Amino acid sequence: MQEFFQQLANGVAWGSIYALIALGYTMVYGTLRLINFAHGDVYMVGAFAAYFLARALGVGTVTEASPLLAAVVLLGSMAICALLGILIELLAYRPVRRSSRLTALITAIGVSLFLENFGIRVFGADPKFFPQVIAPRTITLAEGVLVTNHQITVVVVSIVLMVALTLFIKRTRTGKAMRAVAFHRDAASLMGIPVDRIITITFAIGSALAAAAGFLVGLTNPKIEPLMGIMPGIKAFVAAVLGGIGSVPGAMIGGLLMGISEYLVVGYISSTYRDAIAFVILIAVLLIRPAGLLGRNVAEKV
Amino acid sequence: MSLLSLADLHVHYGAIHALKGVSIAVDEGTIVTLVGANGAGKSTTLRAISGLIPASGGDIRFRGKSLLGMKAHEIVRAGISHVPEGRIVFANLTVLENLDLGAYLRRDRAGIAEDMKKIFRLFPRLEERRRQAAGTLSGGEQQMLAIGRALMARPTVLLMDEPSLGLAPILVREIFSVIREIRAAGTTIVLVEQNARMALATADQGYVLETGSVRMSDRASVLLESPFVQAAYLGGAG
Ligand SMILES: Nc1ncnc2c1ncn2[C@@H]1O[C@H](COP(=O)(O)OP(=O)(O)OP(=O)(O)O)[C@@H](O)[C@H]1O
Ligand SMILES: [Mg+2]
Numbered sequence: 001m002q003e004f005f006q007q008l009a010n011g012v013a014w015g016s017i018y019a020l021i022a023l024g025y026t027m028v029y030g031t032l033r034l035i036n037f038a039h040g041d042v043y044m045v046g047a048f049a050a051y052f053l054a055r056a057l058g059v060g061t062v063t064e065a066s067p068l069l070a071a072v073v074l075l076g077s078m079a080i081c082a083l084l085g086i087l088i089e090l091l092a093y094r095p096v097r098r099s100s101r102l103t104a105l106i107t108a109i110g111v112s113l114f115l116e117n118f119g120i121r122v123f124g125a126d127p128k129f130f131p132q133v134i135a136p137r138t139i140t141l142a143e144g145v146l147v148t149n150h151q152i153t154v155v156v157v158s159i160v161l162m163v164a165l166t167l168f169i170k171r172t173r174t175g176k177a178m179r180a181v182a183f184h185r186d187a188a189s190l191m192g193i194p195v196d197r198i199i200t201i202t203f204a205i206g207s208a209l210a211a212a213a214g215f216l217v218g219l220t221n222p223k224i225e226p227l228m229g230i231m232p233g234i235k236a237f238v239a240a241v242l243g244g245i246g247s248v249p250g251a252m253i254g255g256l257l258m259g260i261s262e263y264l265v266v267g268y269i270s271s272t273y274r275d276a277i278a279f280v281i282l283i284a285v286l287l288i289r290p291a292g293l294l295g296r297n298v299a300e301k302v
Numbered sequence: 303m304s305l306l307s308l309a310d311l312h313v314h315y316g317a318i319h320a321l322k323g324v325s326i327a328v329d330e331g332t333i334v335t336l337v338g339a340n341g342a343g344k345s346t347t348l349r350a351i352s353g354l355i356p357a358s359g360g361d362i363r364f365r366g367k368s369l370l371g372m373k374a375h376e377i378v379r380a381g382i383s384h385v386p387e388g389r390i391v392f393a394n395l396t397v398l399e400n401l402d403l404g405a406y407l408r409r410d411r412a413g414i415a416e417d418m419k420k421i422f423r424l425f426p427r428l429e430e431r432r433r434q435a436a437g438t439l440s441g442g443e444q445q446m447l448a449i450g451r452a453l454m455a456r457p458t459v460l461l462m463d464e465p466s467l468g469l470a471p472i473l474v475r476e477i478f479s480v481i482r483e484i485r486a487a488g489t490t491i492v493l494v495e496q497n498a499r500m501a502l503a504t505a506d507q508g509y510v511l512e513t514g515s516v517r518m519s520d521r522a523s524v525l526l527e528s529p530f531v532q533a534a535y536l537g538g539a540g
Contacts, residue, residue: 173406176402176403183394184392186354186390187386187390188392188403189373189374190352190354190378190384190386191375191451191455192407193375194373195375
């Protein structure tokens with residue numbers, strides 16, 4: 001039982017990170033019907049942005065680790081990636097908005113390859129060690145169930161961001177406009193909604209959430225490298241599909257389930273199969289419930 | 303000069319030449335109706351006015367200024383709202399949220415609240431269902447919502463695409479009486495209808511579209527009596 005709760009705790013922490021990444025996939029898919037394959041790489045850039053910010057602030061050398069500092073690094077990397085998301089949308093996706101889905105898909109793969117190679121070229125292919133922006137501590141949740149304060153930070157920050165996102169989408173004028181654009185772009189524009197701007201905002205928010213995930217991963221698994229976005233990107237995508245792509249609560253639930261199942265596999269089967277579970281889930285969802293847990297059951301032309 | 307005028311308007315969908323030089327004049331405070339068979343280009347005309355599709359020739363002028371090149375949301379801001387074919391209410395949003403979105407460009411909270419009351423007076427059924435998801439409304443209620451939503455923008459011109467489509471006769475009469483009320487309140491209306499009899503009986507001016515061109519135009523009352531219109535669009539016996 002201890003083992004179970006230990007893996008559950010680990011799974012929840014990783015699942016929160018998947019959930020944050022999955023939100024970007026699902027939001028962009030919801031508004032553009034585009035699978036933004038570069039999203040995992042935006043998460044990677046987020047981790048590096050946080051890394052360079054922390055270094056620039058002298059974390060570990062001139063300044064002490066502190067939650068305030070961590071917050072500055074987090075928000076900074078979110079802002080940088082929001083900007084990156086806006087650029088990707090403007091430069092890569094907008095020009096092919098009216099082209100075929102295949103064109104958009106190939107563009108997305110191109111952006112992904114570009115970011116990965118940009119990372120290798122500019123950040124270097126070798127792993128970097130993420131500075132300790134929060135001093136590590138171990139906390140005993142129950143007998144034999146240990147978590148770090150970093151894992152708790154991951155979960156708390158994720159919850160705060162997801163609650164904020166939900167309130168934003170439900171309550172604000174822009175959030176309502178995002179839902180309208182996701183439902184029907186032309187009908188939204190007939191309300192006077194500037195559809196292009198709303199799409200840009202969607203990319204900015206999704207990318208900022210990916211950056212937060214990148215920062216949080218740096219905190220718990222401090223080895224970062226330019227290809228680190230590939231696997232989590234795929235898994236978060238599966239999480240979004242599991243939750244029902246296009247559904248915001250679906251992405252949250254899908255992410256958590258993905259993280260938990262991964263750690264249950266690690267705990268009870270073998271860590272060798274850790275990555276395989278994502279594909280098992282993907283195949284199972286596609287076979288059993290293609291619309292996902294919370295997805296609307298709509299026939300989609302791909 | 304007319305409030306809204308289309309001059310020799312052409313629209314293409316790829317290789318399909320959907321509008322072949324349509325000219326229409328809409329005077330302030332009137333109801334202008336476009337009637338015609340399926341595929342005549344009625345919806346295309348409205349879509350071109352509201353910027354959903356680009357014109358490939360000719361001009362669209364509103365208050366003397368060309369609308370060509372403007373984005374759809376800018377045309378709404380200029381004062382033209384469009385109740386689209388098939389209603390397209392935001393199914394996953396509530397009735398209230400749909401109406402709020404209609405007022406997306408407005409900031410005058412008091413005015414918005416007042417207009418919302420007016421719309422609920424026009425369509426009491428919407429008020430009873432205001433917290434319900436729009437997708438769960440009946441077809442007639444969705445049409446009311448689509449009209450209400452467009453009115454929330456306080457448009458100068460309201461474009462309506464087949465508001466009576468698929469509604470029971472009693473609801474059709476209700477919708478037409480609302481259309482007259484909207485006009486009485488000072489809004490200019492361009493009404494696309496397949497129910498040509500009701501449309502011509504309600505409108506001031508009428509245009510008959512055939513395969514992308516204006517076949518006839520006249521005062522609506524004149525068209526109603528025209529043997530050609532009676533034979534082709536009013537089922538023979540006037
Ligand atoms: N998206 C589109 N792509 C290609 N052709 C289109 C498109 N929309 C309309 N058309 C064509 O343009 C012509 C005019 O269509 P439009 O929808 O304007 O007709 P309509 O008069 O509104 O007909 P209905 O009464 O059936 O609504 C038709 O020949 C139609 O097939
Ligand atoms: Mg039509």
